Amino acid sequence: MTEGEAWSAQLVAELRAARYAPRAWIPFLAHSFARARETRAERRRAHRQTVAIGVVGVAAWSPALAAGRPWLALAGGIWWLLVTLMVDWHLGMLEHPSGRRLDGLGLANLLSIARAAVVPALVVAPPALLAALLLPAGIADGIDGRVARARNEQSRLGLSLDGGVDGFIIGAAAIGAARAGVLPWWVAAFVLGRHVLQWLVAAVGFFARTQTPARDGFVSGKIPGLVLFAGLVLAAFRVPGAPVLVLLGALGGIVTLGLTAARSRPRTVDVSLVGTPAATVHDRQSEIASTRLGAPTR
Numbered sequence: 001m002t003e004g005e006a007w008s009a010q011l012v013a014e015l016r017a018a019r020y021a022p023r024a025w026i027p028f029l030a031h032s033f034a035r036a037r038e039t040r041a042e043r044r045r046a047h048r049q050t051v052a053i054g055v056v057g058v059a060a061w062s063p064a065l066a067a068g069r070p071w072l073a074l075a076g077g078i079w080w081l082l083v084t085l086m087v088d089w090h091l092g093m094l095e096h097p098s099g100r101r102l103d104g105l106g107l108a109n110l111l112s113i114a115r116a117a118v119v120p121a122l123v124v125a126p127p128a129l130l131a132a133l134l135l136p137a138g139i140a141d142g143i144d145g146r147v148a149r150a151r152n153e154q155s156r157l158g159l160s161l162d163g164g165v166d167g168f169i170i171g172a173a174a175i176g177a178a179r180a181g182v183l184p185w186w187v188a189a190f191v192l193g194r195h196v197l198q199w200l201v202a203a204v205g206f207f208a209r210t211q212t213p214a215r216d217g218f219v220s221g222k223i224p225g226l227v228l229f230a231g232l233v234l235a236a237f238r239v240p241g242a243p244v245l246v247l248l249g250a251l252g253g254i255v256t257l258g259l260t261a262a263r264s265r266p267r268t269v270d271v272s273l274v275g276t277p278a279a280t281v282h283d284r285q286s287e288i289a290s291t292r293l294g295a296p297t298r
Contacts, residue, residue: 002099004092004156007035012207020207032089039092045104046091053110054084057117076120083116093157102155108148111140112161115169122172127180130173131236137169138229166225167195173232174246182235187243190250191228198257219259224252 001009011031018024040047061076087105094102105113118133125133144162148154174191177183228249234242 002095002097002156004095015207035092036089040088043091043094043101043103046094046102047088049105049110050084050088050091053087053113054081057084060117072120072124079120080117083113087113087157087161090157090160093160094155095157096152097154102153106148106153106155106158107151108144108153109155109158109161111144111147112158112165115140116165119168119172122169122176123179125176125180127177127182127236127238130176130180131233134169134173134229134233134236138233141166141169167198170225170228170232171195177232177235180236182238183232183243183246187247187250190247194250194253194257197254201257201261219256219263221253221256224249224256227252 011028015024015028057080058077061073061080064070064076065073094105096102115137118137122130122133141162144158148158171192174183174188178185178188226249227245231242231245231247231249235246
């Protein structure tokens with residue numbers, strides 16, 4: 001377990017001990033924002049990259065305004081600002097599984113963030129454009145993990161980005177396909193339900209436990225995901241039977257999620273900082289980080 005994971009586990013443990021009372025969320029968020037500020041100061045390169053991404057992304061939506069789609073430009077700009085803020089808030093998750101701190105976002109994370117850019121457009125795109133946006137997004141999804149491993153840039157941030165962006169892309173594409181009349185709305189509802197359920201399970205698991213789930217019970221949803229993605233692309237091309245693939249992929253994802261929840265066993269948090277107030281953990285980790293500023297991170 002990395003020091004970032006230990007810090008998160010302790011903070012959630014304090015929140016749980018307070019029974020998630022409204023007043024307990026104030027120090028929870030305060031400690032989170034304080035850690036984010038410190039992380040931005042320590043990882044200036046990653047912070048600068050995030051700011052640059054935000055500026056470029058917002059500017060990239062200006063053609064929609066020039067094309068007479070002001071609401072799309074506004075939605076795209078707001079969406080991109082939210083993505084940028086969330087990445088900047090979670091720069092502390094730029095930790096290799098070994099605990100090594102990563103200086104920058106890395107190419108794989110940049111690919112994941114770039115995929116997120118198309119989400120607002122997927123909702124309103126006609127079928128041909130929907131397919132044209134989905135295909136490169138799918139290719140990028142297929143290579144970002146390989147890129148991270150090849151460059152030794154795996155991180156907790158990358159894992160969260162990959163899964164989160166996948167869910168938003170698939171959900172937005174399902175809505176767009178339903179709006180275009182190439183996918184029944186009830187099938188799109190299954191797709192949305194599959195991802196909402198996944199996020200709910202993840203959120204409940206994170207906040208209801210002070211332990212992190214082990215990977216030994218994980219059931220891969222890759223095959224159902226591929227079936228779902230292929231079905232959406234084929235639906236955009238108006239191929240008969242494509243909605244059936246979308247439905248099968250969504251149902252398969254729900255099944256794998258249920259199997260994972262049933263088989264997963266909690267991994268014990270065994271770190272010396274557990275049991276120490278989160279504010280003290282934050283101070284101790286600040287000292288640890290400061291001693292590493294001059295040390296190589298690769």
